[in-house]
Amino acid sequence: MTQEHIREAVVIAREEEQGQTYLCAYIVSDEAVPVPELRAHLAVQLPEYMIPSHFVELEKLPLNNNGKVDRKALPAPEREAYTEAYEAPRDALEAQLATLFAEVLVTGAIGIGDSFFERGGHSLKAVTLVSRIHQQLAV
Known part of the structure; x- marks a missing residue:
């Protein structure tokens, strides 16, 4: 390609x-x-x-x-310029995870179909996210 x-x-x-x-x-x-x-x-x-x-x-x-x-x-990228259709969290656990994703990515609403990496995540942010999930959800 x-x-x-x-x-x-x-x-x-x-x-x-x-x-x-x-x-x-x-x-x-x-x-x-x-x-x-x-x-x-x-x-x-x-x-x-x-x-x-x-x-x-x-x-x-x-x-x-x-x-x-x-x-x-060169302009700063627009954090909210993500093109996937927003799909809201379906339960409390998904809502907690979406909130953690949004905090780590410093962005607005995160849908359940959004890709962490396509929304600006990288390996260091993934480590931060895993740490926060471990702390807040005890998993």
């Missing part, structure tokens, strides 16, 4: 409010890029830790006076 419709792309390391670093990809494409498909394509070629946590589609990459990508002008 190729991604011929992607004209330009740049990946940068960004820092969250808690000081953790994550990768964010900025893409200029001729058509809409389905993020799950793009992640699957990258997973064949890259280890998990090198796959960006967020993907931002832009009309064009901002350039500085030297014609290079102006990294400071």
